[in-house]
Amino acid sequence: MNVQIDSGRCQGHGRCYTLAPGLFAEDDEGYGQVAGDGAVPPGEERAARLAASNCPERAIDLDTDLDEEA
Structure with a gap:
């Protein structure tokens, strides 16, 4: 899973x-930004979904359709 923030929708x-x-x-102006490369570590999926569902502007996008190579 990866997370992204649409900076055009984020209201801080x-x-x-x-x-x-x-x-x-948070950036210098208080707006949200993705920490690191946006990859959600194992065990943090619930936190990613919680953050996305609680964003008033729906500025957080979750990409759950990643191809995992074994």
């Missing part, structure tokens, strides 16, 4: 980095 409420601080951070 901060719910993403409050609910999932390992996945999101």
Whole structure:
């Protein structure tokens, strides 16, 4: 799973980095940004979904359709 934030929709409420601080951070102006490369580590999927479902602007996109190579 990967997460992305649509900066055009983000209004800086901060719910993403409050609910999932390992996945999101705030920029200098208080807007959410993805921490790292956006890959959700194992065990953090619930936090990613929680942050996405609590974003008032629906600015968080979850990509759950990744091809995993074995």
